[in-house]
Amino acid sequence: MSADQEQAERTIRCLVAKVGLDGHDRGAHVIARAFRDAGFEVVYSGLHRAPEEVVQAAVQEDVDVLGISILSGAHNTLVPKILEGLKEYGAFEDTLVLVGGIVPDGDKEELRSLGVAEIFGPGASMDEMIDYVHEHAPERN
Amino acid sequence: MSELVADLLAGEHRALARVISMIEDRSPGYREIVSELHRHSGTADVVGVTGSPGAGKSTLVDKVASTYRDRGETVGVIAIDPSSPFTGGAVLGDRIRMASNAGDMDVFFRSMSTRGSLGGLSTATTDAVTALDAFGKDKIIVETVGAGQNEIDVVRTADTVAVLVPPDSGDDVQMLKAGILEIADLFVVNKADLDGADRTVGQLKEMIHHRTDASGPEGHGTDDDGWTPPIVETVANAGEGVDAFVSAVQDHLDYLDESGRREEKVRSRYAAEVRTLLREDANALLAEELEARGGVDPAVDRILEHETDPYTVVADLIEPLESCLEERRQG
Secondary structure (H helix, E strand, O other), rough: OOOHHHOOOOOEEEEEEEEOOOOHHHHHHHHHHHHHHOOOEEOOOOOOOOOOOOHHHHHOOOOOOOEEOOOOOOOOOOHHHHHHHHOOOOOOOOEEEEEEOOHHHHHHHHHHHHOOOOOEEEOHHHHHHHHHHHHOOOOOO | HHHHHHHHHHHHHHHHHHHHHHHHHHOOHHHHHHHOOOOOOOOOOOEEEOOOOOHHHHHHHHHHHHHHHHHOOOOEEEEEEHHHHHHHEEEEEEEOHHHHHOOOOOEEEEEOOOHHOOOHHHHHHHHHHHHHHHHHHOEEEEEEEOOHHHHHHHHOOOOEEEEEEEOHHHHHEEEEEEOOHOOEEEEEOOOOOOOOOOHHHHHHHHHHHHHHHHOOOOOOOOOOOOOOOOEHHHEEEHHHHHHHHHHHHHHHHHHHHOOHHHHHHHHHHHHHHHHHHHHHHHHHHHHHOOOOOHOOOHHHHHOOOOOOOOHHHHHHHHHHHHHHHHHHHHH
């Protein structure tokens, strides 16, 4: 009856996750706020999350976008574990995975080939990230 | 049966997560899904937890969930945070406190925003609880800030409602009188190690006593349906008092079963659900009709010119519906 009404613009849900040992969450906070102001619903994981906790959160919260913030340099071990977990629960296909932090150019290709959609380094602008999310957030029905 | 429902009933976390999203988004087809799930629900105990911001709800919920898990029960949590009325965005931070259950998939924790503009928060929450219940969760905890009628509506759908009061919050206790007191099945004074906790406990005791005196002839601390809300003192972040909380909840659930109040509650919950849905659907139907007739603006123009008035406008819209229903009843 009111299908068109019920199909009001879907709210984009994001998980902003801090994994591993580094305690620098200023960037994650700034991004969480910017996403909120862009009208997204942002689930913030808190610090020092293990990959399986991030997977649990991404699966249960059914987020469209998973933003992983890593400044420790451990991305090559942590990110693949998260991607594996998403696949295990059937969540990989329709989750846009972004990595924010300091990732050497040499590692970027590797992360992309594993399934990370984009990597945002220092100096990336908020607007750029928000536009990217708007453009690439997975279509769902 | 739809594939999504089958997957959910088979215990797939992803299907459960997806169904809750559909409920929140009111995606096409969500109604059929909730209808199907309904007959598989009705076994979980639902506990509502409310209280002012910073009272320690999330921390307590985390500890309570892990206590249930230790007893071999599965848990669903719905944590509701306010969304911005301006952008619709929200930062949902309750998950940060979920440290005791990190990585345990048998605690299904879901953050929801109030999505103010959409309304229907209590409908969405009720439906999400139905989904968790059908999934097979033994205990479902609904956590919400106790401010505003919306939140009160949400939390009162629970079997047992716990209201958290931070210590030394004289003003808060005053505020509680205004509505939350009536829905509390138990009180929790969290951060009971802080100064002022004793005073808060005292104030609450007095208030409960007063309430019970006023509501029944017995006046011995039992209210008119035979339940006196206990006050549990906790230090949630240290895990103190959590067992006492869990047994207080169990006492209340037992009371509901033994007194037959559970059945009454379920009945009135379903009745409220039917009424809410009816209101929402009738509202949507008539809003559509209003749009089809050119929207509200032309009507307002005519009201401004004193050619008509709000009552007449509404009567014109309702009239066809009324006569149609009348015809059917007679036919």
